[in-house]
Amino acid sequence: MNRVEALKQSVLDGKRIDGLLVFNAANQIYLTGVSGETARATLACVMISKKGENIIYVYNVNYEQAKAEGKGFRVELVKRREDLVAQISAKAKSLNMKNLVADFLSVETHRLLMKGLHGQARLEMQSNLLWEMRKVKSEKELEFMRKAGDLTSIGMKAAYETIRPGVKEIEVAAEIEYAMRKRGGWGTAFETSVASAARSAFPHGGCTARKIAKGDLVVVDIGAIYDHYCSDMTRTVVAGKPSDKQKKLHGIVKKAQFEAFKTMKPKVEAKKVDAAARNVVAEAGYGEYFVHGLGHGVGLEVHEPPTLNSESKDILAVGNVVTNEPGIYLIGFGGIRIEDSVLIQERGGENLTNGSYDLETAR
Numbered sequence: 001m002n003r004v005e006a007l008k009q010s011v012l013d014g015k016r017i018d019g020l021l022v023f024n025a026a027n028q029i030y031l032t033g034v035s036g037e038t039a040r041a042t043l044a045c046v047m048i049s050k051k052g053e054n055i056i057y058v059y060n061v062n063y064e065q066a067k068a069e070g071k072g073f074r075v076e077l078v079k080r081r082e083d084l085v086a087q088i089s090a091k092a093k094s095l096n097m098k099n100l101v102a103d104f105l106s107v108e109t110h111r112l113l114m115k116g117l118h119g120q121a122r123l124e125m126q127s128n129l130l131w132e133m134r135k136v137k138s139e140k141e142l143e144f145m146r147k148a149g150d151l152t153s154i155g156m157k158a159a160y161e162t163i164r165p166g167v168k169e170i171e172v173a174a175e176i177e178y179a180m181r182k183r184g185g186w187g188t189a190f191e192t193s194v195a196s197a198a199r200s201a202f203p204h205g206g207c208t209a210r211k212i213a214k215g216d217l218v219v220v221d222i223g224a225i226y227d228h229y230c231s232d233m234t235r236t237v238v239a240g241k242p243s244d245k246q247k248k249l250h251g252i253v254k255k256a257q258f259e260a261f262k263t264m265k266p267k268v269e270a271k272k273v274d275a276a277a278r279n280v281v282a283e284a285g286y287g288e289y290f291v292h293g294l295g296h297g298v299g300l301e302v303h304e305p306p307t308l309n310s311e312s313k314d315i316l317a318v319g320n321v322v323t324n325e326p327g328i329y330l331i332g333f334g335g336i337r338i339e340d341s342v343l344i345q346e347r348g349g350e351n352l353t354n355g356s357y358d359l360e361t362a363r
Contacts, residue, residue, distance in 0.1 A: 019100050022045065022129070023045055044078055054072065056075045099124070103127060137320075152233045155185075158179035193207055193219070212239045229299060233340060236359065249336045252281060265344070265349070273295075291327075297322050323340070
């Protein structure tokens with residue numbers, strides 16, 4: 001069964017829903033197979049009809065590519081100055097769609113659609129439309145994600161080889177991205193982060209032209225994309241010889257990550273995995289400095305369900321890929337985070353990212 005038929009079966013069959021409108025780019029890629037940049041740039045909408053054709057609405061610049069790649073869909077061109085919403089509304093009315101569901105809509109698009117439908121159809125929002133399908137990765141998806149993990153691990157090796165006193169954060173980022181691209185990466189899953197010294201205490205510290213100094217903590221958070229699929233990995237290193245306090249904090253975080261990893265099994269509540277790591281950090285006296293959830297799902301997007309935090313309602317399942325990223329962040333001193341992307345299997349977790357956990361670089 002292909003993804004469109006599976007979606008119809010799970011959302012449309014036996015329900016009073018006549019059609020689905022898919023606007024989220026990752027959902028569009030998942031359903032149509034149209035290349036990522038094309039989808040993100042030009043696929044205006046994907047319409048899945050209970051009775052009738054499935055349609056890709058696409059702008060002119062990538063019309064031919066969408067026709068070549070969107071197998072099983074009719075591709076409708078949205079010409080310059082044409083009204084996309086009017087086209088969707090007209091098609092919905094011609095197919096007698098009385099109940100429509102959309103995954104993501106801006107307030108303005110929702111208003112225009114309601115206006116275009118003239119009250120002849122209901123429009124409901126369901127942002128979780130494809131999440132149950134997307135959370136469990138197929139073997140083909142896992143092939144791509146393993147490759148993305150391997151590429152990310154290569155990038156982290158480059159970070160270890162580059163970080164030293166006097167090198168700029170942006171120079172380290174450049175070497176990381178070059179290494180991943182050279183080995184086949186399609187791009188970065190998010191902005192490469194190389195945050196040193198006091199800025200390492202900011203969980204999303206980004207990257208600047210600051211020169212790394214001797215003894216600095218450096219948090220490196222990176223991810224590669226391969227065939228649209230993402231990976232996510234973090235290591236913390238010291239430019240030079242680590243202090244006793246740096247080594248102590250790093251040891252706490254590494255232990256927290258290991259304890260969480262041991263609990264990553266099917267049918268385990270995600271909040272219990274978070275608790276396994278959080279308890280280690282709290283018992284060491286740093287609970288208030290672990291300021292985010294343990295992790296999140298990874299796939300076509302670098303942040304997607306399931307969520308691993310203290311309030312999560314998710315339960316892990318075979319085929320989920322999630323991050324395991326405990327941290328301690330001391331403002332004015334620096335931060336420590338260690339992260340891997342983990343595949344949930346029958347007997348437990350498999351790290352898709354691999355490499356040194358050493359606090360000290362080889363230099």
